[in-house]
Amino acid sequence: MLVNLNHLFKQHNNYAIAGFNVYGYEDAVSVIKAAENLKEPVILMVNRDAENHIPLDIIGPMLISLAKKASVAVSVHLDHSICMKSIELAIQVGFSSVMFDGSQLSKEENIGLTRKVIALAHPHDVSVEAEIGSVGYSDPAVKAKWIYTEPEEALEFYQATGVDCLAVAVGTVHRMTAQTANIQFDRLKRIHEMVKVPLVIHGSTGVPDEDLKKLSASGVSKINIGTSLRMAFGKTLRQAMEDQPDEFDRIKLFQLPMQEVQRAAEQKMQAIRP
Ligand code: G3H
Numbered sequence: 001m002l003v004n005l006n007h008l009f010k011q012h013n014n015y016a017i018a019g020f021n022v023y024g025y026e027d028a029v030s031v032i033k034a035a036e037n038l039k040e041p042v043i044l045m046v047n048r049d050a051e052n053h054i055p056l057d058i059i060g061p062m063l064i065s066l067a068k069k070a071s072v073a074v075s076v077h078l079d080h081s082i083c084m085k086s087i088e089l090a091i092q093v094g095f096s097s098v099m100f101d102g103s104q105l106s107k108e109e110n111i112g113l114t115r116k117v118i119a120l121a122h123p124h125d126v127s128v129e130a131e132i133g134s135v136g137y138s139d140p141a142v143k144a145k146w147i148y149t150e151p152e153e154a155l156e157f158y159q160a161t162g163v164d165c166l167a168v169a170v171g172t173v174h175r176m177t178a179q180t181a182n183i184q185f186d187r188l189k190r191i192h193e194m195v196k197v198p199l200v201i202h203g204s205t206g207v208p209d210e211d212l213k214k215l216s217a218s219g220v221s222k223i224n225i226g227t228s229l230r231m232a233f234g235k236t237l238r239q240a241m242e243d244q245p246d247e248f249d250r251i252k253l254f255q256l257p258m259q260e261v262q263r264a265a266e267q268k269m270q271a272i273r274p
């Protein structure tokens with residue numbers, strides 16, 4: 001069943017929902033299998049790398065079709081977009097949710113453009129995520145600021161936009177390969193107490209398992225995970241190729257990586273739930 005984030009948050013308000021970055025059919029189908037096995041809702045997210053690899057009007061309908069056939073609730077979400085054209089296209093092809101990432105802009109520009117995206121999205125029942133503060137990247141090739149979210153700023157942003165959910169920077173960093181992020185739970189608690197909006201944590205591959213559980217209790221509704229599944233896929237694909245040096249059929253080579261992505265997604269969802 002395809003639903004937007006507001007629907008997911010309303011139906012599932014006891015702990016956070018996992019959002020996984022997916023890059024094609026193989027990982028998307030594995031994530032949905034994981035969610036169905038655990039009877040959990042899930043969010044499939046298309047980021048800019050995925051969009052550059054497969055145009056939104058190709059990957060969107062494929063993910064939407066998988067979501068509609070799933071036995072659990074699934075949102076199909078455009079992740080970290082800064083491009084109005086992409087956001088318009090995502091809405092047009094039926095994404096149930098979009099993120100406008102104005103974290104690298106001034107507060108005023110971020111507010112103005114987020115409002116514009118909400119005006120485009122809401123008439124189509126598409127939910128909108130935005131970011132205040134800036135979750136940095138461990139990869140030096142990505143030039144992004146590292147700015148912790150101030151509770152007062154989050155409140156001002158929410159009051160000015162009425163956004164459906166808000167990504168905050170409280171100690172996570174994108175693309176970490178080890179679970180060593182140091183979450184500032186005090187900051188998160190102050191934001192949650194001050195701003196009555198579902199909160200989103202990005203860069204959650206780096207969050208230790210015991211802290212994934214604690215996030216829900218601190219007002220987090222959506223936990224974004226990407227690198228962990230990319231590692232699961234890439235490492236097992238390498239293994240499959242080394243183990244079967246004469247095999248050239250990609251469908252056969254993808255079997256092990258797909259199983260491993262499903263296992264990794266299930267492990268994260270189990271770590272999140274209380
Ligand atoms: O928006 C996507 C997430 O923030 C993914 O971050 O790759 O560090 O898990 P991650």
Ligand code: ZN
Binds near residue numbers: 202
């Ligand atoms: Zn992110």
